[in-house]
Each structure stands twice: as structure tokens, then as C-alpha cells.
Amino acid sequence: MDTLQYLADGFSTALQWHNLLFAFIGVLIGTAVGVLPGIGPMSGVALLIPITASITGGLGPEAAATSSIILLAGVYYGAMYGGSTTSILLNTPGESSSVVTTLDGYQMARQGRAGPALAIAAIGSFIAGLFALAMLIILAKPLSNVAIMFGPADYFSLMLLGLCAVSGLAGKSITKALIMTIFGLLLATIGMDTVSGVARFTFDIPVLYSGLEFLTVAVGLFALGEVFKTILENDYGGGRIAKIGRILPTKQDMKDSAGPIARGSLLGFFIGILPGAGATLASFFSYITEKKISKKPETFGKGNIAGVAAPESANNAASGGAMIPLLTLGIPGSGTTAILMGALIMYNIQPGPLLFDEHPQVAWGLIASMLIGNLMLLVLNMPLIKVFAKVIATPPKYLIPIIVAISIFGVYAVQVQRFDLLLLLGCGVAGFFLTRNDYPLAPLVLGLVLGPMIENNMRRALTTSNGDFMIFLQKPLSAVFLIIALLWLIVPILMKKRGKQVVINEEG
Amino acid sequence: MNKVFDRYASFIFFLLGVGFMWMSTTISASAYGSTVGPNIFPFGLGALLVLLSIRLFYEVLKSKDQQTKGEKLDYKKFLLIFTAAALYAIFFEYIGYIIGTFLFLLFSFQVLERGKIVKSLIISGLFSVGVYVIFVVILEGSMPGFPSWLS
Structure with missing residues (x-):
């Protein structure tokens, strides 16, 4: 009954008018981010951190954190709804987790069934979102009770596991992904050491003492990186948009997609919990599953509604599932959740097992607001879908410079120094060249966020063992985590050696 | 995949790794009350980065020359x-x-x-x-x- 009480408190937080407004703005921008090709959920969330930070400036520290995380999470799951729109109407996925939706969604649109396809995507996302949240509510407390018993050695190994999982699945080359992870961890060591107060790698430059700001790096790598890519590849021509027509799906459509939605939600949720595997993988797997169990597999790719319902439910369930390790263990499993975590840390709120005890307002407020947000998204995506289809028509030539301007404005508003603006532009260029050559960025950001925590837990563990590294193998939990981490890296390599194709998670 | 870029990248990451290792030898090796100082973490990471960059270099050497992305950059x-x-x-x-x-x-x-x-x-x-x-x-x-x- 404790949980219900907390949930009720959460609702009273989430229903405060300003939080309702934040949730609404979040899901609205999220849908737009999902609809606009070129801005993914990662860059969308990164871009909005500085803006929410300045909007919430007038609130108390905890209330500010609650409001901004409500908004940012809204962008995250809102993007999962919006991504389907362009997949169906334009045959260009708005973000990578909607790639599979194009297969059947666009075919449906060509047959004049774009409306039902969009509606089923929205309904499926809604059901999946509710399911993932219900699971989050049930699992949050028990999981954080388990996690609270972890010692520093266990934590170190668990975070290592998270990093290995993300690197193992993050890109075409595991070596490159690992390099990016280590590089991120190294960047995190720049600045004042939090334990001893010793300055590291600062070269006596004052701006470096506080370290490289996570926010600046994330906005630069993701938002500016993508903008530069669009400019360089001259990729801002519009496509032909399919007509939407009637929106409401028929009874037969509903019947056909009930099963796929249910299976997609379950599958997506469990894939979402796994670190490293995110919404993109979830949507792929659920599509493949549906095709396998379908009685008429040949209709897939020709406008089968199950091919829209399943992946769209799965990617939304996965984004809900990904919140579980973030909130209960304090370990982000993907690039976007890493950015959310960075935002929470900016507000001096440490996600993890203690979050539910120390900041119940933040944790439960967020959960309750996600319920409300999903409802808002259903409303936004059903009757208003035609309005959002217009957003696609925004000329990118106006959008691109404005994104640059927003990045610069946002970073300056929070950091108030020129060094960060230059770092931002540098990261933008680096982000473009790295992604172009298959160096995944998500592990870098993950390393940057987790770096200080990994280091602190490692040093704490080593202090108790007097510098003996065997402590990580002697503690049973820690040893198990390390073994899983190792397997996560080795298994994909072995599978590649045997010629099997490994599905990789491009969203990160 | 661009072999030239990867080769340069492996050099740069190698140098960065060495640099971080070298710089971390100048950081004090112990913190108050602990034998584990602020130098050990970056030193280890630097070493890992060096190893990985060598591996990347070999991967680039072994890999066949794939065609680079066709489109011209503006x-x-x-x-x-x-x-x-x-x-x-x-x-x-x-x-x-x-x-x-x-x-x-x-x-x-x-x-x-x-x-x-x-x-x-x-x-x-x-x-x-x-x-x-x-x-x-x-x-x-x-x-x-x-x-x-x-x-």
C-alpha cells in the first residue's frame, strides 16, 4: 500500500499547474522532435536541458529538478510517438527507432490507409507506455531495495557492465565503441578530483578546474553534430507527403493489432530494461517476432497493420523500460537516458536506489507525470495528427540556423562563459566526423556521465581492500556483474566470427 | 568506413592515451587515508586507450578498402x-x-x-x-x- 500512497503524492506533484504545463510542453516538443527528421530524441533532450534549466530557475532546487525532468522525459517518450509520423507519411523515419515502421506504414499510406496507421501507432504507443509505467511502479521499490545493499565494489562492476553493454551493441565496430567509452571516461577525469581535491589535466587553465561540462559536450556532439551533417550532406530537400484521410481505424484493424500491441509492449519493455539495447532493437525484434508468428508472413512489407502496431508499441515500451535502471540503479542504459541522468545530476539529484527515499517528489512526480503525458500524447496524436503532419513541411533551411542559435543561447544561459561556446562548436565538428566514420557517440556520453561515479566507487572499494584489485572478484555480486559484462563484449564478437549478423542499436 | 580517417584516429587516440598516462604520473599517488590516489584511474584508462588504439590500427590494416560514401560534402x-x-x-x-x-x-x-x-x-x-x-x-x-x- 506504500506504493499507492507514494503514487498519490506523485500525482499531487504532477498535477500542479506548472508541472502539467511542463509535461505538455515536453510531449509537444517531443512529438515535434520525433516528426522532424534530423533531430533525434538525444539531441532534442540535450538541446532542451539548458532551456529547462533557465525556465525552472525561479523554483526551489527540488521542485526545479522535478519540473525539468518531467519536461525532458516528455521529450523522450514524445519522440517515440512522433517518430512514426514521418515513417508512415514520408517513408523517412524521424528517428532510428521508427525505421521498421516504414516497411508497412508507408505501404499502408500508399494504399490510402495512412490515418489508421497513424492512429494504431498512437494507440499502440499509449498502451505500451501505460504497461511500461505500471511495471515501473511495481518494480521500482523492490528493485531499489535490492540495489541499496550493493557495496562500492558491486556498483563499480554494475556500471562497468552498463558501459560494456552499451559499447557491445553500439556500432559496427566494438573497438571503436570501446575507444569512445574510454575517451568519455577520460574526459570525465579532467578537472578537480572530487575525492582528494587534486586538479587533474587542467594545465593551470582556470576554466578547466570545474571539468568539461556535460551539457556543453552533449549539445555539441548530438544537436550541432546533426545540424552540421545536414548542412554538409546538403540534405534538406523535402519529400512528398502522403494524404492522411480518415483517422479512426476500423474494427478489423483494431482486432488485427491487439495481439501485436500486447506482444510488442512486453517484448519492448524487457528489451528496454537491458542496458545497451534500446528502442531501436526493441522495434526490430518485435517486427521480426510478428512476422514469424503471423499466419500470413508474406503480407508483411505490403501494408500489414501488425507491422506498424508491434514496433511502435515496442519502442515506446522500451523507452519506459529504460527508465527503470536509470531511476532504481542510477545506471543509464542508453544515450538518451544518460543525458537525462546528466540533467538530474546538474540539479544535484543522484539517480539510484536512494532516489526513491531521498527525493520521492522527483521520482514519483516523474512517474505520475509520465502517465499524464502519455494521455496527452494520445490526444495530441489522434485528432491533431494533421497539424503535426504540417510540421514536417517546416523548411529545414530556417530550422538549421535556428538550432545552432538555440544551442549557443542555451549553453551560454547556463554556463555564462565563452569557453563553453567554443567547446560546443568543437564538439559539434567532432560529433559529425565521429558519427560519419562509425564512432558511436552514445558510449562517449555515457562514459562522461558515469565516469566520476565509477571512479569514486572503484576507489572506495580499493580503499577498503587496501589497494587489492581482487576485491572485485571476491564479492560474489560484483564477480557476477563482471562476468556478464565480459560475455556482453565477447558474445557479439564470436557471433560475428561465425558469420551471423548482429543487430546493432544505432540510436544508442 | 574511411581507412584514412581511422588510421589518423588510431594515432590520435594512441597519443591521447600516452598523454593521459604520462600526465597522470605527475598527479599525487595517494589521497588522505587511502593508498588509492587520484592518479590510478586515469592512468589505467590511458593504458586501455593505448591498447585499443593499437587494436584499431591493426583492424584498419587488415580491413579491405571499402568504398567511401559516394556523396560529396558541401x-x-x-x-x-x-x-x-x-x-x-x-x-x-x-x-x-x-x-x-x-x-x-x-x-x-x-x-x-x-x-x-x-x-x-x-x-x-x-x-x-x-x-x-x-x-x-x-x-x-x-x-x-x-x-x-x-x-
């Missing part, structure tokens, strides 16, 4: 906008938000597509003034609006 527009953004960032504090943003947006719009100057003027003007009004006047944030030598 460096001219990019450099123009990037230079504008860099100037915008550098002189941000001197010329203030409104003038800087207005000029940057106007220039970039025109770089991406010549013509429609009135529309560009209106959008850049509305955006720069609008953001400033929302942020500074309504939300009471601090942002250098106009250059200090003007007001």
Missing part, C-alpha cells in the same frame, strides 16, 4: 556557417545577444538559400528579439542583450 556552405557561428560565439559578449543572433541567423539563412531577404529579415528579427524578451524580460534570466558600449 564544405563551402558548412565553412561559411561554421565561421559565422564561431564569430558569433567569440564576439557574443561584446555585441550582445540580439545583434549577434540577428546577424548570425540572417547570414546563415542567406547561405542556405539566396533570396527571400525580407522573410529572412523577419524571421531572424522575430527570433532574436523574441527569445531575448522571453528569457530576460519574462523569466528574468541574465544575458547580455545589447553591447555595453551602446546602452
Whole structure:
């Protein structure tokens, strides 16, 4: 009954008018981010951190954190709804987790069934979102009770596991992904050491003492990186948009997609919990599953509604599932959740097992607001879908410079120094060249966020063992985590050696 | 996959790894009450980075020359906008938000597509003034609006 009480408190937080407004703005921008090709959920969330930070400036520290995380999470799951729109109407996925939706969604649109396809995507996302949240509510407390018993050695190994999982699945080359992870961890060591107060790698430059700001790096790598890519590849021509027509799906459509939605939600949720595997993988797997169990597999790719319902439910369930390790263990499993975590840390709120005890307002407020947000998204995506289809028509030539301007404005508003603006532009260029050559960025950001925590837990563990590294193998939990981490890296390599194709998670 | 880029990248990461290892030897090796100092973590990471960059170098050597992405990159527009953004960032504090943003947006719009100057003027003007009004006047944030030598 404790949980219900907390949930009720959460609702009273989430229903405060300003939080309702934040949730609404979040899901609205999220849908737009999902609809606009070129801005993914990662860059969308990164871009909005500085803006929410300045909007919430007038609130108390905890209330500010609650409001901004409500908004940012809204962008995250809102993007999962919006991504389907362009997949169906334009045959260009708005973000990578909607790639599979194009297969059947666009075919449906060509047959004049774009409306039902969009509606089923929205309904499926809604059901999946509710399911993932219900699971989050049930699992949050028990999981954080388990996690609270972890010692520093266990934590170190668990975070290592998270990093290995993300690197193992993050890109075409595991070596490159690992390099990016280590590089991120190294960047995190720049600045004042939090334990001893010793300055590291600062070269006596004052701006470096506080370290490289996570926010600046994330906005630069993701938002500016993508903008530069669009400019360089001259990729801002519009496509032909399919007509939407009637929106409401028929009874037969509903019947056909009930099963796929249910299976997609379950599958997506469990894939979402796994670190490293995110919404993109979830949507792929659920599509493949549906095709396998379908009685008429040949209709897939020709406008089968199950091919829209399943992946769209799965990617939304996965984004809900990904919140579980973030909130209960304090370990982000993907690039976007890493950015959310960075935002929470900016507000001096440490996600993890203690979050539910120390900041119940933040944790439960967020959960309750996600319920409300999903409802808002259903409303936004059903009757208003035609309005959002217009957003696609925004000329990118106006959008691109404005994104640059927003990045610069946002970073300056929070950091108030020129060094960060230059770092931002540098990261933008680096982000473009790295992604172009298959160096995944998500592990870098993950390393940057987790770096200080990994280091602190490692040093704490080593202090108790007097510098003996065997402590990580002697503690049973820690040893198990390390073994899983190792397997996560080795298994994909072995599978590649045997010629099997490994599905990789491009969203990160 | 671009072999040239990967080769350079492996060199750079190798040097970075060595650099981090070397620099971390100058950090004190112990912290108060602990034998584990602030140097050990970056040193280990530096070593890992060196190993991984060597592995990357070998992977590049072994890999067959794959064809690079066919499309040509539009460096001219990019450099123009990037230079504008860099100037915008550098002189941000001197010329203030409104003038800087207005000029940057106007220039970039025109770089991406010549013509429609009135529309560009209106959008850049509305955006720069609008953001400033929302942020500074309504939300009471601090942002250098106009250059200090003007007001």
C-alpha cells in the first residue's frame, strides 16, 4: 500500500499547474522532435536541458529538478510517438527507432490507409507506455531495495557492465565503441578530483578546474553534430507527403493489432530494461517476432497493420523500460537516458536506489507525470495528427540556423562563459566526423556521465581492500556483474566470427 | 568506413592515451587515508586507450578498402556557417545577444538559400528579439542583450 500512497503524492506533484504545463510542453516538443527528421530524441533532450534549466530557475532546487525532468522525459517518450509520423507519411523515419515502421506504414499510406496507421501507432504507443509505467511502479521499490545493499565494489562492476553493454551493441565496430567509452571516461577525469581535491589535466587553465561540462559536450556532439551533417550532406530537400484521410481505424484493424500491441509492449519493455539495447532493437525484434508468428508472413512489407502496431508499441515500451535502471540503479542504459541522468545530476539529484527515499517528489512526480503525458500524447496524436503532419513541411533551411542559435543561447544561459561556446562548436565538428566514420557517440556520453561515479566507487572499494584489485572478484555480486559484462563484449564478437549478423542499436 | 580517417584516429587516440598516462604520473599517488590516489584511474584508462588504439590500427590494416560514401560534402556552405557561428560565439559578449543572433541567423539563412531577404529579415528579427524578451524580460534570466558600449 506504500506504493499507492507514494503514487498519490506523485500525482499531487504532477498535477500542479506548472508541472502539467511542463509535461505538455515536453510531449509537444517531443512529438515535434520525433516528426522532424534530423533531430533525434538525444539531441532534442540535450538541446532542451539548458532551456529547462533557465525556465525552472525561479523554483526551489527540488521542485526545479522535478519540473525539468518531467519536461525532458516528455521529450523522450514524445519522440517515440512522433517518430512514426514521418515513417508512415514520408517513408523517412524521424528517428532510428521508427525505421521498421516504414516497411508497412508507408505501404499502408500508399494504399490510402495512412490515418489508421497513424492512429494504431498512437494507440499502440499509449498502451505500451501505460504497461511500461505500471511495471515501473511495481518494480521500482523492490528493485531499489535490492540495489541499496550493493557495496562500492558491486556498483563499480554494475556500471562497468552498463558501459560494456552499451559499447557491445553500439556500432559496427566494438573497438571503436570501446575507444569512445574510454575517451568519455577520460574526459570525465579532467578537472578537480572530487575525492582528494587534486586538479587533474587542467594545465593551470582556470576554466578547466570545474571539468568539461556535460551539457556543453552533449549539445555539441548530438544537436550541432546533426545540424552540421545536414548542412554538409546538403540534405534538406523535402519529400512528398502522403494524404492522411480518415483517422479512426476500423474494427478489423483494431482486432488485427491487439495481439501485436500486447506482444510488442512486453517484448519492448524487457528489451528496454537491458542496458545497451534500446528502442531501436526493441522495434526490430518485435517486427521480426510478428512476422514469424503471423499466419500470413508474406503480407508483411505490403501494408500489414501488425507491422506498424508491434514496433511502435515496442519502442515506446522500451523507452519506459529504460527508465527503470536509470531511476532504481542510477545506471543509464542508453544515450538518451544518460543525458537525462546528466540533467538530474546538474540539479544535484543522484539517480539510484536512494532516489526513491531521498527525493520521492522527483521520482514519483516523474512517474505520475509520465502517465499524464502519455494521455496527452494520445490526444495530441489522434485528432491533431494533421497539424503535426504540417510540421514536417517546416523548411529545414530556417530550422538549421535556428538550432545552432538555440544551442549557443542555451549553453551560454547556463554556463555564462565563452569557453563553453567554443567547446560546443568543437564538439559539434567532432560529433559529425565521429558519427560519419562509425564512432558511436552514445558510449562517449555515457562514459562522461558515469565516469566520476565509477571512479569514486572503484576507489572506495580499493580503499577498503587496501589497494587489492581482487576485491572485485571476491564479492560474489560484483564477480557476477563482471562476468556478464565480459560475455556482453565477447558474445557479439564470436557471433560475428561465425558469420551471423548482429543487430546493432544505432540510436544508442 | 574511411581507412584514412581511422588510421589518423588510431594515432590520435594512441597519443591521447600516452598523454593521459604520462600526465597522470605527475598527479599525487595517494589521497588522505587511502593508498588509492587520484592518479590510478586515469592512468589505467590511458593504458586501455593505448591498447585499443593499437587494436584499431591493426583492424584498419587488415580491413579491405571499402568504398567511401559516394556523396560529396558541401564544405563551402558548412565553412561559411561554421565561421559565422564561431564569430558569433567569440564576439557574443561584446555585441550582445540580439545583434549577434540577428546577424548570425540572417547570414546563415542567406547561405542556405539566396533570396527571400525580407522573410529572412523577419524571421531572424522575430527570433532574436523574441527569445531575448522571453528569457530576460519574462523569466528574468541574465544575458547580455545589447553591447555595453551602446546602452
